[in-house]
Amino acid sequence: MKFSVTDKLLTLRDDGKRLREALEAELVAARPGDIVEISFHKVQAITGSATDEFLGKLLTARAASDIPDVAFVLTGLNPDVAFEVNLCLTHRKAAAAWNSGKGTSLLGGDEFLKATFEHAARHGEFIATDLAQELSVTPQNLNNRLKRLVSGGALIRERDSRANGKQFVYRIPEPA
Protein backbone atom coordinates (compact mmCIF):
# COMPACT_ATOMS: atom_id res chain seq x y z
CA MET A 1 0.00 0.00 0.00
CA LYS A 2 1.30 3.45 -0.84
CA PHE A 3 0.29 6.76 0.71
CA SER A 4 1.62 9.77 -1.16
CA VAL A 5 1.89 13.17 0.46
CA THR A 6 1.17 15.60 -2.34
CA ASP A 7 1.69 18.90 -0.51
CA LYS A 8 4.81 20.83 -1.44
CA LEU A 9 4.91 22.65 1.90
CA LEU A 10 3.52 21.44 5.23
CA THR A 11 3.29 24.16 7.84
CA LEU A 12 0.72 23.81 10.61
CA ARG A 13 -0.20 21.02 12.99
CA ASP A 14 -3.53 20.90 11.22
CA ASP A 15 -1.71 19.95 8.01
CA GLY A 16 -0.14 17.03 9.81
CA LYS A 17 -3.44 16.06 11.38
CA ARG A 18 -5.13 16.05 7.99
CA LEU A 19 -2.54 13.66 6.61
CA ARG A 20 -2.62 11.37 9.62
CA GLU A 21 -6.39 11.11 9.53
CA ALA A 22 -6.36 10.42 5.80
CA LEU A 23 -3.78 7.66 6.25
CA GLU A 24 -5.57 6.17 9.24
CA ALA A 25 -8.75 6.01 7.18
CA GLU A 26 -6.90 3.97 4.55
CA LEU A 27 -5.36 1.73 7.20
CA VAL A 28 -8.80 0.44 8.17
CA ALA A 29 -8.53 -1.93 5.22
CA ALA A 30 -4.95 -2.96 6.00
CA ARG A 31 -4.00 -6.38 7.36
CA PRO A 32 -1.35 -7.11 10.00
CA GLY A 33 2.01 -7.50 8.31
CA ASP A 34 1.18 -5.23 5.37
CA ILE A 35 3.88 -2.77 4.34
CA VAL A 36 2.76 0.83 3.98
CA GLU A 37 4.98 3.13 1.95
CA ILE A 38 4.63 6.81 2.88
CA SER A 39 5.97 8.84 -0.02
CA PHE A 40 7.29 12.37 0.45
CA HIS A 41 8.54 12.79 -3.11
CA LYS A 42 6.58 16.00 -3.61
CA VAL A 43 7.35 17.52 -0.23
CA GLN A 44 9.91 20.30 -0.20
CA ALA A 45 9.66 21.23 3.46
CA ILE A 46 7.76 20.26 6.58
CA THR A 47 7.80 21.94 9.99
CA GLY A 48 8.48 20.07 13.18
CA SER A 49 4.92 20.68 14.33
CA ALA A 50 3.37 19.22 11.19
CA THR A 51 5.77 16.26 11.34
CA ASP A 52 4.85 15.59 14.93
CA GLU A 53 1.15 15.71 14.28
CA PHE A 54 1.50 13.41 11.28
CA LEU A 55 4.25 10.88 11.82
CA GLY A 56 4.88 11.40 15.51
CA LYS A 57 1.32 10.61 16.49
CA LEU A 58 0.93 7.95 13.80
CA LEU A 59 3.88 5.92 15.05
CA THR A 60 2.94 6.46 18.68
CA ALA A 61 -0.48 5.03 17.83
CA ARG A 62 1.19 2.14 16.03
CA ALA A 63 3.31 1.31 19.06
CA ALA A 64 0.21 1.35 21.21
CA SER A 65 -1.58 -0.91 18.70
CA ASP A 66 -4.22 1.76 18.17
CA ILE A 67 -3.85 1.22 14.43
CA PRO A 68 -3.32 -2.06 12.53
CA ASP A 69 0.02 -3.84 12.93
CA VAL A 70 1.48 -2.71 9.63
CA ALA A 71 5.05 -1.82 8.83
CA PHE A 72 5.92 1.62 7.52
CA VAL A 73 8.69 2.67 5.16
CA LEU A 74 9.26 6.31 4.29
CA THR A 75 10.44 7.24 0.82
CA GLY A 76 11.22 10.35 -1.16
CA LEU A 77 12.54 12.44 1.75
CA ASN A 78 14.96 15.18 0.85
CA PRO A 79 17.74 15.75 3.43
CA ASP A 80 15.87 18.56 5.16
CA VAL A 81 12.61 16.64 5.50
CA ALA A 82 14.60 13.66 6.75
CA PHE A 83 16.24 15.93 9.34
CA GLU A 84 12.88 17.11 10.64
CA VAL A 85 11.46 13.60 10.76
CA ASN A 86 14.54 12.33 12.58
CA LEU A 87 14.32 15.14 15.10
CA CYS A 88 10.63 14.64 15.74
CA LEU A 89 10.76 10.88 16.09
CA THR A 90 13.85 11.01 18.30
CA HIS A 91 11.97 13.28 20.70
CA ARG A 92 8.99 10.94 20.67
CA LYS A 93 11.22 7.88 21.10
CA ALA A 94 9.67 6.52 17.96
CA ALA A 95 11.40 5.27 14.83
CA ALA A 96 10.69 4.68 11.16
CA ALA A 97 12.44 2.92 8.32
CA TRP A 98 13.62 5.27 5.60
CA ASN A 99 14.42 3.97 2.14
CA SER A 100 16.48 6.70 0.51
CA GLY A 101 17.02 4.83 -2.72
CA LYS A 102 20.59 4.12 -1.64
CA GLY A 103 19.60 1.81 1.18
CA THR A 104 17.35 1.69 4.23
CA SER A 105 18.18 3.38 7.51
CA LEU A 106 16.35 4.37 10.67
CA LEU A 107 14.99 7.79 11.45
CA GLY A 108 14.36 8.54 15.10
CA GLY A 109 15.03 6.02 17.83
CA ASP A 110 18.31 6.16 19.73
CA GLU A 111 21.87 5.16 19.00
CA PHE A 112 21.20 1.53 19.98
CA LEU A 113 18.19 1.19 17.75
CA LYS A 114 20.01 2.89 14.90
CA ALA A 115 22.96 0.52 15.23
CA THR A 116 20.65 -2.47 15.40
CA PHE A 117 18.74 -1.36 12.35
CA GLU A 118 21.93 -0.65 10.44
CA HIS A 119 23.07 -4.23 10.94
CA ALA A 120 19.60 -5.54 10.19
CA ALA A 121 19.46 -3.60 6.92
CA ARG A 122 22.65 -5.30 5.73
CA HIS A 123 20.88 -8.64 6.06
CA GLY A 124 17.48 -7.67 4.79
CA GLU A 125 16.09 -10.83 6.36
CA PHE A 126 17.55 -12.43 9.51
CA ILE A 127 16.96 -14.26 12.75
CA ALA A 128 17.81 -12.75 16.10
CA THR A 129 20.84 -14.89 16.84
CA ASP A 130 22.55 -13.72 13.65
CA LEU A 131 22.37 -10.14 14.81
CA ALA A 132 23.19 -10.73 18.46
CA GLN A 133 26.63 -12.04 17.51
CA GLU A 134 27.31 -9.12 15.21
CA LEU A 135 26.25 -6.53 17.73
CA SER A 136 27.92 -8.29 20.65
CA VAL A 137 24.82 -7.94 22.80
CA THR A 138 22.90 -10.46 24.83
CA PRO A 139 19.92 -12.13 23.16
CA GLN A 140 17.63 -10.52 25.69
CA ASN A 141 19.01 -7.07 24.96
CA LEU A 142 18.66 -7.63 21.24
CA ASN A 143 15.13 -8.97 21.61
CA ASN A 144 14.16 -5.82 23.46
CA ARG A 145 15.50 -3.69 20.64
CA LEU A 146 13.85 -5.79 17.98
CA LYS A 147 10.58 -5.67 19.87
CA ARG A 148 10.69 -1.88 19.89
CA LEU A 149 11.39 -1.75 16.18
CA VAL A 150 8.58 -4.18 15.41
CA SER A 151 6.02 -2.49 17.64
CA GLY A 152 6.80 0.84 15.98
CA GLY A 153 6.37 -0.54 12.50
CA ALA A 154 10.03 -0.21 11.49
CA LEU A 155 10.64 -3.93 11.26
CA ILE A 156 8.53 -6.92 10.22
CA ARG A 157 8.45 -10.05 12.30
CA GLU A 158 7.02 -13.34 11.11
CA ARG A 159 7.07 -16.93 12.22
CA ASP A 160 9.88 -18.79 10.49
CA SER A 161 8.19 -21.56 8.52
CA ARG A 162 11.57 -23.23 8.01
CA ALA A 163 11.83 -23.79 11.77
CA ASN A 164 8.28 -25.04 12.15
CA GLY A 165 7.27 -21.62 13.38
CA LYS A 166 9.35 -21.96 16.49
CA GLN A 167 11.38 -18.86 15.92
CA PHE A 168 10.88 -15.51 14.31
CA VAL A 169 12.39 -14.17 11.14
CA TYR A 170 12.74 -10.43 10.74
CA ARG A 171 12.61 -8.34 7.59
CA ILE A 172 13.31 -4.73 6.73
CA PRO A 173 10.21 -3.18 5.19
CA GLU A 174 10.78 -2.29 1.56
CA PRO A 175 8.55 -0.35 -0.80
CA ALA A 176 6.75 -2.41 -3.43
Next chain:
Amino acid sequence: MPTPPTSHCSRVQRAQARPLGHVGITGHEGTTRHPVCLIINLHGRSPTKSRDLRITGGADDGTAAFDATSLEFSCPMDLAATAAWAASCAASGVDTRFRQPSDDKAASYARRMDLHQHLEHAGVRIDGTTRRSQHRNNRTDSLIEVTAITGSADLEAFVDRTFTLVEKRIGNREARANHVMIGELLENAITHAESPVGAYAAAQVYPTKKRIEVGIADAGVGIRAHLRRNPSNKAIKDDIAAIGRAVEEGVTGVTDAPPGERGRGFTNLLEIASQHGATLVMRSGSARATVTARPNRPTNTYAAGTHAQVPGTWASLAVTFRHPTT
Protein backbone atom coordinates in the same frame (compact mmCIF):
# COMPACT_ATOMS: atom_id res chain seq x y z
CA MET B 1 23.03 15.26 9.87
CA PRO B 2 24.22 18.34 11.79
CA THR B 3 24.51 17.95 15.51
CA PRO B 4 22.07 20.30 17.23
CA PRO B 5 23.39 22.65 19.97
CA THR B 6 23.21 21.14 23.39
CA SER B 7 23.18 24.19 25.57
CA HIS B 8 21.18 27.34 25.88
CA CYS B 9 22.11 30.43 27.77
CA SER B 10 19.32 32.52 29.10
CA ARG B 11 19.27 35.81 30.89
CA VAL B 12 16.15 37.40 32.17
CA GLN B 13 16.40 40.98 33.26
CA ARG B 14 13.59 41.80 35.56
CA ALA B 15 13.30 45.49 34.84
CA GLN B 16 9.73 46.38 35.45
CA ALA B 17 7.70 48.18 32.83
CA ARG B 18 6.22 51.48 33.91
CA PRO B 19 2.57 51.32 33.11
CA LEU B 20 1.27 54.48 31.58
CA GLY B 21 -1.83 54.79 33.66
CA HIS B 22 -4.87 54.72 31.50
CA VAL B 23 -2.89 53.90 28.37
CA GLY B 24 -1.99 50.44 29.59
CA ILE B 25 -3.48 48.00 27.19
CA THR B 26 -3.85 44.72 28.87
CA GLY B 27 -7.11 44.12 30.53
CA HIS B 28 -8.42 40.96 32.00
CA GLU B 29 -6.26 37.95 31.40
CA GLY B 30 -7.00 36.38 28.07
CA THR B 31 -8.62 39.52 26.64
CA THR B 32 -7.25 42.64 25.10
CA ARG B 33 -8.94 45.89 25.92
CA HIS B 34 -7.80 48.63 23.69
CA PRO B 35 -7.00 52.08 24.99
CA VAL B 36 -8.97 55.10 23.94
CA CYS B 37 -6.11 57.59 23.69
CA LEU B 38 -2.55 56.77 22.90
CA ILE B 39 0.23 57.52 20.49
CA ILE B 40 2.52 54.76 19.27
CA ASN B 41 5.75 56.52 18.32
CA LEU B 42 7.35 54.77 15.35
CA HIS B 43 10.57 56.71 15.48
CA GLY B 44 13.97 56.16 13.89
CA ARG B 45 15.06 52.77 12.63
CA SER B 46 13.18 49.52 13.25
CA PRO B 47 11.24 51.03 16.16
CA THR B 48 9.32 47.90 17.10
CA LYS B 49 12.58 46.05 17.67
CA SER B 50 13.90 48.78 19.92
CA ARG B 51 13.62 48.51 23.68
CA ASP B 52 12.99 52.26 23.55
CA LEU B 53 9.71 51.94 21.65
CA ARG B 54 7.56 54.66 23.12
CA ILE B 55 3.85 54.64 23.66
CA THR B 56 2.55 57.83 25.14
CA GLY B 57 -0.79 59.19 26.20
CA GLY B 58 -2.36 61.53 23.74
CA ALA B 59 -5.18 64.00 24.02
CA ASP B 60 -8.23 62.50 25.58
CA ASP B 61 -10.06 62.40 22.29
CA GLY B 62 -10.66 58.69 21.94
CA THR B 63 -8.09 58.02 19.24
CA ALA B 64 -5.13 55.77 18.63
CA ALA B 65 -2.38 57.30 16.53
CA PHE B 66 0.49 55.43 14.95
CA ASP B 67 2.95 58.26 14.48
CA ALA B 68 5.54 57.39 11.84
CA THR B 69 6.44 60.98 10.97
CA SER B 70 10.04 60.53 12.18
CA LEU B 71 10.41 56.98 10.92
CA GLU B 72 13.67 56.50 9.03
CA PHE B 73 13.67 52.78 8.29
CA SER B 74 11.09 50.07 8.82
CA CYS B 75 11.73 46.37 9.16
CA PRO B 76 9.11 43.73 8.34
CA MET B 77 8.08 43.48 12.01
CA ASP B 78 7.43 47.23 12.12
CA LEU B 79 5.04 46.90 9.23
CA ALA B 80 3.34 43.72 10.40
CA ALA B 81 2.95 45.00 13.97
CA THR B 82 1.59 48.36 12.86
CA ALA B 83 -0.94 46.66 10.61
CA ALA B 84 -1.99 44.17 13.29
CA TRP B 85 -2.33 46.68 16.11
CA ALA B 86 -3.97 49.39 14.03
CA ALA B 87 -6.42 46.92 12.51
CA SER B 88 -7.25 45.62 15.95
CA CYS B 89 -7.83 49.13 17.30
CA ALA B 90 -10.03 50.03 14.36
CA ALA B 91 -11.97 46.78 14.69
CA SER B 92 -12.64 47.67 18.32
CA GLY B 93 -14.25 50.92 17.24
CA VAL B 94 -11.34 53.20 18.17
CA ASP B 95 -10.73 56.12 15.84
CA THR B 96 -7.34 55.00 14.53
CA ARG B 97 -4.90 57.05 12.49
CA PHE B 98 -1.58 56.47 10.81
CA ARG B 99 0.71 59.47 10.38
CA GLN B 100 2.89 58.89 7.36
CA PRO B 101 6.67 59.14 7.47
CA SER B 102 8.13 62.47 6.47
CA ASP B 103 11.15 60.73 5.02
CA ASP B 104 10.48 59.96 1.36
CA LYS B 105 12.26 56.63 1.36
CA ALA B 106 10.54 55.42 4.50
CA ALA B 107 7.17 56.52 3.15
CA SER B 108 7.79 54.95 -0.21
CA TYR B 109 8.84 51.65 1.34
CA ALA B 110 5.76 51.52 3.56
CA ARG B 111 3.57 52.07 0.52
CA ARG B 112 5.50 49.53 -1.51
CA MET B 113 4.92 47.01 1.24
CA ASP B 114 1.16 47.65 1.05
CA LEU B 115 0.94 48.94 4.61
CA HIS B 116 -1.34 51.79 3.55
CA GLN B 117 -3.59 49.41 1.66
CA HIS B 118 -4.11 47.22 4.74
CA LEU B 119 -4.61 50.15 7.04
CA GLU B 120 -7.22 51.69 4.77
CA HIS B 121 -8.94 48.35 4.40
CA ALA B 122 -9.12 48.10 8.18
CA GLY B 123 -10.67 51.55 8.45
CA VAL B 124 -7.54 53.35 9.65
CA ARG B 125 -7.22 56.96 8.53
CA ILE B 126 -3.99 57.96 6.83
CA ASP B 127 -2.75 61.40 7.86
CA GLY B 128 -0.20 63.40 5.92
CA THR B 129 0.18 64.30 2.32
CA THR B 130 1.50 61.76 -0.12
CA ARG B 131 4.12 63.45 -2.23
CA ARG B 132 4.92 62.25 -5.71
CA SER B 133 8.28 60.92 -4.48
CA GLN B 134 6.47 58.80 -1.91
CA HIS B 135 4.33 56.89 -4.31
CA ARG B 136 4.57 53.13 -4.46
CA ASN B 137 7.65 52.26 -6.44
CA ASN B 138 7.97 48.89 -8.00
CA ARG B 139 11.20 47.24 -7.05
CA THR B 140 12.92 43.99 -7.81
CA ASP B 141 11.25 40.90 -6.50
CA SER B 142 12.92 40.73 -3.10
CA LEU B 143 10.05 41.27 -0.74
CA ILE B 144 6.74 39.95 0.45
CA GLU B 145 4.30 42.76 1.07
CA VAL B 146 2.35 42.99 4.31
CA THR B 147 -0.08 40.08 4.20
CA ALA B 148 -3.15 39.59 6.33
CA ILE B 149 -3.39 35.98 7.47
CA THR B 150 -6.86 35.13 8.68
CA GLY B 151 -7.12 31.53 7.59
CA SER B 152 -5.46 28.60 5.89
CA ALA B 153 -5.80 30.03 2.39
CA ASP B 154 -3.94 33.21 3.33
CA LEU B 155 -1.32 31.18 5.16
CA GLU B 156 -0.77 28.84 2.26
CA ALA B 157 -0.38 31.74 -0.12
CA PHE B 158 2.11 33.48 2.17
CA VAL B 159 4.33 30.47 2.75
CA ASP B 160 4.22 29.57 -0.92
CA ARG B 161 5.28 33.07 -1.96
CA THR B 162 7.98 33.18 0.67
CA PHE B 163 9.34 29.79 -0.36
CA THR B 164 9.38 30.76 -4.00
CA LEU B 165 11.06 34.07 -3.24
CA VAL B 166 13.84 32.59 -1.13
CA GLU B 167 14.35 29.72 -3.58
CA LYS B 168 14.67 32.14 -6.46
CA ARG B 169 16.81 34.75 -4.74
CA ILE B 170 18.97 32.59 -2.46
CA GLY B 171 18.50 28.86 -3.01
CA ASN B 172 16.33 25.78 -2.59
CA ARG B 173 17.95 24.44 0.60
CA GLU B 174 17.67 27.88 2.15
CA ALA B 175 14.01 28.10 1.17
CA ARG B 176 13.34 24.79 2.90
CA ALA B 177 15.13 25.90 6.06
CA ASN B 178 13.28 29.19 6.08
CA HIS B 179 9.94 27.46 5.72
CA VAL B 180 10.57 25.31 8.78
CA MET B 181 11.50 28.32 10.89
CA ILE B 182 8.75 30.72 9.91
CA GLY B 183 6.25 27.89 9.99
CA GLU B 184 6.64 27.60 13.74
CA LEU B 185 6.09 31.36 14.19
CA LEU B 186 3.05 31.24 11.97
CA GLU B 187 1.66 28.28 13.92
CA ASN B 188 1.84 30.40 17.07
CA ALA B 189 0.28 33.43 15.41
CA ILE B 190 -2.58 31.53 13.80
CA THR B 191 -3.30 28.86 16.39
CA HIS B 192 -2.53 30.42 19.76
CA ALA B 193 -2.99 34.17 19.31
CA GLU B 194 -6.81 34.22 19.38
CA SER B 195 -6.78 37.46 17.46
CA PRO B 196 -10.10 38.54 15.93
CA VAL B 197 -8.26 40.26 13.06
CA GLY B 198 -5.83 37.39 12.48
CA ALA B 199 -2.13 38.03 12.01
CA TYR B 200 0.00 40.04 9.62
CA ALA B 201 3.30 39.07 8.06
CA ALA B 202 5.91 40.62 5.78
CA ALA B 203 9.35 39.68 4.52
CA GLN B 204 12.41 41.25 2.98
CA VAL B 205 15.19 39.32 1.25
CA TYR B 206 18.77 40.52 0.82
CA PRO B 207 20.08 38.15 -1.87
CA THR B 208 23.71 39.25 -1.89
CA LYS B 209 23.90 38.72 1.88
CA LYS B 210 21.92 35.44 1.66
CA ARG B 211 19.67 36.89 4.28
CA ILE B 212 15.95 37.12 4.94
CA GLU B 213 14.04 39.01 7.56
CA VAL B 214 10.45 38.06 8.34
CA GLY B 215 8.05 39.92 10.60
CA ILE B 216 4.92 38.23 11.99
CA ALA B 217 2.58 40.02 14.36
CA ASP B 218 -0.79 39.58 15.95
CA ALA B 219 -2.76 41.66 18.43
CA GLY B 220 -4.20 38.71 20.26
CA VAL B 221 -3.94 37.50 23.84
CA GLY B 222 -0.15 37.57 24.08
CA ILE B 223 2.31 34.98 25.34
CA ARG B 224 1.58 35.27 29.05
CA ALA B 225 -2.16 34.73 28.68
CA HIS B 226 -1.64 31.85 26.28
CA LEU B 227 0.84 30.05 28.51
CA ARG B 228 -1.25 30.53 31.61
CA ARG B 229 -4.09 28.63 29.99
CA ASN B 230 -2.04 25.60 30.98
CA PRO B 231 -2.24 25.11 34.76
CA SER B 232 1.40 24.01 34.82
CA ASN B 233 2.30 27.60 33.91
CA LYS B 234 0.38 29.28 36.71
CA ALA B 235 3.65 30.40 38.27
CA ILE B 236 4.32 32.67 35.28
CA LYS B 237 3.36 36.01 36.76
CA ASP B 238 4.60 38.58 34.29
CA ASP B 239 5.38 39.13 30.63
CA ILE B 240 9.14 38.91 31.18
CA ALA B 241 8.87 35.46 32.70
CA ALA B 242 6.43 34.42 29.99
CA ILE B 243 8.55 35.50 27.07
CA GLY B 244 11.66 33.96 28.58
CA ARG B 245 9.89 30.66 29.16
CA ALA B 246 8.16 30.62 25.79
CA VAL B 247 11.35 29.66 23.96
CA GLU B 248 12.10 26.80 26.35
CA GLU B 249 11.45 23.28 25.25
CA GLY B 250 8.29 21.73 26.60
CA VAL B 251 6.62 24.97 27.65
CA THR B 252 3.17 25.27 26.15
CA GLY B 253 -0.20 26.80 26.76
CA VAL B 254 -1.89 23.82 25.14
CA THR B 255 -3.86 21.76 27.61
CA ASP B 256 -5.24 18.92 25.51
CA ALA B 257 -1.99 17.03 24.98
CA PRO B 258 -0.02 14.66 27.20
CA PRO B 259 2.79 16.27 29.20
CA GLY B 260 5.96 16.65 27.18
CA GLU B 261 4.28 16.20 23.83
CA ARG B 262 3.93 19.88 22.95
CA GLY B 263 5.99 23.00 23.40
CA ARG B 264 8.67 22.22 20.82
CA GLY B 265 7.91 24.92 18.28
CA PHE B 266 10.71 27.26 19.26
CA THR B 267 13.06 24.34 19.84
CA ASN B 268 12.41 23.20 16.27
CA LEU B 269 12.95 26.73 14.99
CA LEU B 270 16.22 27.17 16.84
CA GLU B 271 17.51 23.75 15.71
CA ILE B 272 17.49 25.02 12.14
CA ALA B 273 18.43 28.59 13.01
CA SER B 274 21.61 27.45 14.75
CA GLN B 275 22.80 25.75 11.56
CA HIS B 276 22.94 29.15 9.94
CA GLY B 277 22.91 32.34 11.94
CA ALA B 278 19.73 33.91 13.17
CA THR B 279 18.33 36.53 15.50
CA LEU B 280 14.80 36.27 16.79
CA VAL B 281 13.30 39.35 18.43
CA MET B 282 9.96 38.96 20.15
CA ARG B 283 7.68 41.34 21.95
CA SER B 284 4.63 40.56 23.98
CA GLY B 285 3.00 42.72 26.62
CA SER B 286 5.68 44.60 28.49
CA ALA B 287 8.52 42.29 27.58
CA ARG B 288 11.01 41.94 24.80
CA ALA B 289 13.34 39.02 24.11
CA THR B 290 16.25 38.55 21.78
CA VAL B 291 17.39 35.05 20.90
CA THR B 292 20.58 34.61 18.93
CA ALA B 293 21.52 31.32 17.32
CA ARG B 294 24.88 30.72 15.74
CA PRO B 295 26.61 27.57 14.46
CA ASN B 296 28.57 25.68 17.09
CA ARG B 297 27.57 28.06 19.85
CA PRO B 298 24.92 27.85 22.56
CA THR B 299 21.73 29.68 21.77
CA ASN B 300 21.52 32.87 23.79
CA THR B 301 18.26 34.32 25.09
CA TYR B 302 17.97 37.73 26.67
CA ALA B 303 14.58 38.83 27.99
CA ALA B 304 13.83 42.14 29.63
CA GLY B 305 10.95 44.40 30.55
CA THR B 306 10.14 47.45 28.51
CA HIS B 307 8.26 50.62 29.17
CA ALA B 308 6.08 50.00 26.15
CA GLN B 309 3.26 47.53 26.53
CA VAL B 310 2.06 46.00 23.29
CA PRO B 311 -0.88 43.74 22.45
CA GLY B 312 -0.46 40.20 21.21
CA THR B 313 2.87 38.81 20.07
CA TRP B 314 5.31 40.25 17.58
CA ALA B 315 8.21 38.35 16.10
CA SER B 316 11.09 39.28 13.85
CA LEU B 317 13.28 36.49 12.49
CA ALA B 318 16.42 37.49 10.63
CA VAL B 319 18.43 34.63 9.14
CA THR B 320 21.72 34.69 7.29
CA PHE B 321 22.07 31.39 5.50
CA ARG B 322 25.21 29.33 5.46
CA HIS B 323 25.93 26.74 2.85
CA PRO B 324 24.27 23.50 4.02
CA THR B 325 26.69 20.99 5.46
CA THR B 326 24.53 17.91 4.87
